[in-house]
Amino acid sequence: MRDLRIAVIPGDGIGKEVVPEGIRVLEAAAAKHDLRFKWDEFPWSCEYFLEQGRMMPVDGLDRIRHHDAIFLGAVGFPGVPDHVSLWGLLIPIRRGFKQYANVRPVKLMPGVPCPLAGRQVGDIDFIVVRENNEGEYSSIGGRLYEGTDQEMAVQQTVFTRQGVDRILKYAFELAQSRPKKHLTSATKSNGIAITMPYWDERVKAMGARYPEVKVDQFHIDILCAHFVRNPHWFDVVVGSNLFGDILSDLGPGCTGTIAIAPSANLNPEREFPSMFEPVHGSAPDIYGKGIANPIGQIWAGAMMLDHLGCPEAGASVVAAIEKVLASGLRTPDMGGKASTTDMGRAIADAV
Amino acid sequence: MRDLRIAVIPGDGIGKEVVPEGIRVLEAAAAKHDLRFKWDEFPWSCEYFLEQGRMMPVDGLDRIRHHDAIFLGAVGFPGVPDHVSLWGLLIPIRRGFKQYANVRPVKLMPGVPCPLAGRQVGDIDFIVVRENNEGEYSSIGGRLYEGTDQEMAVQQTVFTRQGVDRILKYAFELAQSRPKKHLTSATKSNGIAITMPYWDERVKAMGARYPEVKVDQFHIDILCAHFVRNPHWFDVVVGSNLFGDILSDLGPGCTGTIAIAPSANLNPEREFPSMFEPVHGSAPDIYGKGIANPIGQIWAGAMMLDHLGCPEAGASVVAAIEKVLASGLRTPDMGGKASTTDMGRAIADAV
Numbered sequence A, B: 001m002r003d004l005r006i007a008v009i010p011g012d013g014i015g016k017e018v019v020p021e022g023i024r025v026l027e028a029a030a031a032k033h034d035l036r037f038k039w040d041e042f043p044w045s046c047e048y049f050l051e052q053g054r055m056m057p058v059d060g061l062d063r064i065r066h067h068d069a070i071f072l073g074a075v076g077f078p079g080v081p082d083h084v085s086l087w088g089l090l091i092p093i094r095r096g097f098k099q100y101a102n103v104r105p106v107k108l109m110p111g112v113p114c115p116l117a118g119r120q121v122g123d124i125d126f127i128v129v130r131e132n133n134e135g136e137y138s139s140i141g142g143r144l145y146e147g148t149d150q151e152m153a154v155q156q157t158v159f160t161r162q163g164v165d166r167i168l169k170y171a172f173e174l175a176q177s178r179p180k181k182h183l184t185s186a187t188k189s190n191g192i193a194i195t196m197p198y199w200d201e202r203v204k205a206m207g208a209r210y211p212e213v214k215v216d217q218f219h220i221d222i223l224c225a226h227f228v229r230n231p232h233w234f235d236v237v238v239g240s241n242l243f244g245d246i247l248s249d250l251g252p253g254c255t256g257t258i259a260i261a262p263s264a265n266l267n268p269e270r271e272f273p274s275m276f277e278p279v280h281g282s283a284p285d286i287y288g289k290g291i292a293n294p295i296g297q298i299w300a301g302a303m304m305l306d307h308l309g310c311p312e313a314g315a316s317v318v319a320a321i322e323k324v325l326a327s328g329l330r331t332p333d334m335g336g337k338a339s340t341t342d343m344g345r346a347i348a349d350a351v
């Protein structure tokens, strides 16, 4: 019996609805695979902010630093500006725990209607690896001549050698471990002509250390078009914080629903806990109706099991998701009528 | 008889193959609509660079400043780095002539196989308006600690009030002039939390001046997913230099081929000539085979006619493109066998 101590942060909106389903399925997997979860729940959220004036306590990171992993729902709700909620909870965890590798699988699943014409299960199956700590999401910048005609806002993109190299290393290792050994780099060095050529140089330098990996690169504009036109080309796709963000929503958009897509925020060195969340947000528009699709959260739980060294348990969860989707059960976002709980229960049963 | 004096820059690669077809069709439209073109050709290109050490002469802009418009093919070719070719020709013209409004229609055309499932002609018909002079494409930045472990590259995004407001004004005016009066703004203010909130503020301020226009905004990540999932939602979509670039390749990607997409680089004040080019690049991989699709270039010619105050002539060119596409004639990029010249001739005949 292995014990796993997980910090649970349901967060906002549908995060609160899908996290319990994630836990339900993980408990089912634990029962089967000789694991014992201990769930410590933290109420950090926009609601918490409205009471406490902060998204999490001052010592928030310390309170979850020694957990085996973090299981997060979604952050952000109308009434609290994004730069407060996200920059007060989600982004401090990603950065504070050096979760620099954001890993987001894109896979066409059985039973999910595909918005791309003529694509079958098996045609779309790749992984977006996103730099998760620096790049375009810096806090360096500000305004000048505020309130006048000369007003301007500037913001700096920062690519450090350490920051770029560690995500590229992660992506190359991942590509090397897969049958196709194919890595695609997202760039825009023809337009963003200072930072992106640097990214390209580091890709080239890192590539020299992985001679077996076939590397190509596309500018982000045409790469987005290729996701739609040629999704079967891709195996591992690596991008900066912004480009990885875009590609990891567009990819799931091409497979039918972003609600099923999971996201692992990894600290590959395991110095700190990693965090697992769905790609989707708190979806205030459907919150409270019990119709949110819990699959992104559940699949994130499978990635957590993989990361914690329980790959059989992780695989059993993914297999259960596929089985239930193939059976035709669907939440409204996929054109069905199942509730959040229906879906969670069905997947737990299938495990 | 109206005289139109056009600076022609075929540029590189397939630019040299498609520009003559554009001219062929424009001549056909001129014959029908009582126009007389004078074409002044400029050989500025990567080939020119290899001979002269510059992409265009020092006084290049002065040589084309008094033309009615610029008709450009494509810039860039292996052997000359992009930051030399593009930043030595394309971008100096866009900036030197204050072509701050980059207008790129996205339209599903008859006869073109659509990569999105179940979409019909009429379902996808919107316009991307891209800021074309500032934003993420600044030249401000550089490197520190080069060649060491501490190495970093930084680059600044710059949004000026004048730069943002003028493109928003253009986009709002355009939306107001269309039946749906719907404007979508691309943002990422939750992540790029200094410059993008400024963009959002200016959208709000400008929106107050156009009460009839229905405005919404999406973060660029989910917006890209909506292009695939809900392309019928959009009417006019406005974005920064980078976001507009991405959306104006993704949009045409969703309508079947980026080779038919046109791009107008407008100086709305008409202080300087505007420039018309296809969205696609010089495509070195297919250059010299005579198979490039000339429709992007031809459609750009139609936009030039519109801009020059000859909307009937412009409409006749677009109608001819639609007629020929509906007839089933297709270049290889659309799954057919027609050559560049076959296509150009057929469209000229249809005009």
Ligand SMILES: CC(C)[C@H](C(=O)O)[C@@H](O)C(=O)O
Binding pocket: A190, A191, A221, B086, B245, B279
């Ligand atoms: C070639 C490149 C610099 C250019 C851009 O990004 O502006 C191109 O992609 C375009 O869209 O015209």
Ligand SMILES: CC(C)[C@H](C(=O)O)[C@@H](O)C(=O)O
Binding pocket: A086, A245, A279, B190, B191, B221
């Ligand atoms: C909410 C936002 C800041 C976040 C991001 O851009 O990182 C989200 O889009 C994501 O992909 O996790």
